[in-house]
Amino acid sequence: MSDDLPELDRFDRAILAALSGDGRMPVTELARRIGLSKTPTQARVKRLEEAGVIAGYRAVLNPIRMGLANVAYVEVRLTDTREAALQAFNRAVRAVPEIEECHMMAAGFDYLMKVRTGDIADYRRVLGERISTLPHVASTSTYVAMEAVKETGL
Template sequence: MKNLDKTDRAILAAVRQDGRIPIAKLAERIGLSETPCARRLKQLENAGYIEGYRAVLSRKALDIGVIAFAQIRFNIHDRALSDRFEREILAIERIVSCHNISGSADYLLQIAVRDLDEYGAFMRDVMRTLPGVTSVESMLSLREIKADAGFPLL
C-alpha cells in the first residue's frame, strides 16, 4: 500500500483522533459500509500504517506538574557509550521521548515529573549519572500550546 487514497486517509485521520471508534461509526463517518471499512482498516494495520492503539493519559490526574526538555551533550562520541546511554534511557519511565539530534547537543529528551523538586532530584540522581553525559541543559515548558496529536498525513 504505497499510495493512500482519500478513503485510507479518512480512516487514518479518524483512528488517529479516536483509536476506539467502533467500526460502525467509522464506516458511517467515511461513507463506507462496515465490511469494506473493516477490511480497509485491517489492510492499513497490516501494511504498517497503524503501529498500535493506546490511551492518552491525563497529565492533571497523574499529578504531572512539570514537563521539561533536556539537551544532553557528550564529550566523547563513542558508539558503545551511546548504545549504553540509549539502552538505559529506554528503561526510564519519566523520559517521555528521546531523540538523537544534530547541532550543539547529542540528544533531546522530554521528561515528565510532579514538580521542580522531583526534577532536580531526577537530574542529580539519574540524568547526570548516565553513561557519557557531560552536560545537561534544561528548558521547562511553561504552557503546552499543541499536544502530540500523532503524525500528519502528508
C-alpha cells in the same frame, strides 16, 4: 512510493484521521464517517494495521490529572559519540520512566529529552540521580515549559 509503503488514498487518510482522534470508534461509525460500507472499511483498517501504518491502539492518559504537570526539555551532550556509547546511552534512557521522549539531534548537542515530573523538586532529583548518571553524559541544559500551547496525544 516504494513497495514497502502502502499507497494511501482519501479513504485511508480519512480512516487514519478518525482513528487518531478516537481509536475505540466502532467500525460501523468509522464506515459511516468515511462514506464506505462496513466490510471494505474493516479490510482497509486491517491492511493499514498489517502494513504498520497503524502501529497500535492505546489509552491516552492525562499527565496533569496524574500529578505530572512539570515538563522540562533537556539538551544532553555526551563525552563519546561512537556507536557503542550511543547504544549504551539509548538503552539506559529507555529505563528512565520520567523521560517521555528522547531524540538524537543534528545540533550543537547530542540528544533532546522531554522529561515529565510532578514538580521542579522532582525534576531536580531526576536530573541529579538519573539523567546525569546516564552513560557518557558530559553536560545538560534544562528548559522548563511554563504552558503547553499544543500537545498532540492529549
